[in-house]
Amino acid sequence: MTKADLIEEVSRVVEMTRKESEVIVEAIFDSIVRSLRSNDKIEIRGFGSFRTRQRQPRIGRNPKTGARVEVPAKKIPYFKPSKELKDVVNSSGAPVPAPALAPAVPEQVPNP
Numbered sequence: 001m002t003k004a005d006l007i008e009e010v011s012r013v014v015e016m017t018r019k020e021s022e023v024i025v026e027a028i029f030d031s032i033v034r035s036l037r038s039n040d041k042i043e044i045r046g047f048g049s050f051r052t053r054q055r056q057p058r059i060g061r062n063p064k065t066g067a068r069v070e071v072p073a074k075k076i077p078y079f080k081p082s083k084e085l086k087d088v089v090n091s092s093g094a095p096v097p098a099p100a101l102a103p104a105v106p107e108q109v110p111n112p
Contacts, residue, residue, distance in 0.1 A: 036077055048081040 001009075003025065011021035032050055035042050042050040052075040060071045081089075 039075075044082075046082055046084045048079055048085055050077060050079050052076065053078045 007018060007022045007025050010016070010025060011018045014021065014024075016024075032042055036050060036052050039052060055074050055076055057073045058071050060069045061067065062069055
């Protein structure tokens with residue numbers, strides 16, 4: 001799924017225009033990036049968590065020439081899926097429930 005596919009899916013499910021859906025998706029991505037830049041952890045229950053990990057500086061090699069290259073220390077984004085997401089992905093053919101758009105209204109059961 002691409003970002004454009006995700007925008008289309010949000011547009012279809014929420015019944016908004018594509019432009020409005022694009023704003024929503026961009027806002028979510030921007031919020032995640034801003035949080036990761038400030039070393040905050042993002043936890044989405046039932047989906048997973050995003051955080052950064054620190055990589056130490058190291059000596060690498062240029063694969064073409066074999067020359068040694070210093071690779072500086074850096075932060076990398078890391079995603080850890082939740083147990084629920086792992087279970088859904090690994091389940092055999094069980095459909096993923098569609099998101100609820102409105103609170104469920106209990107059915108009226110007629111009195112006998």
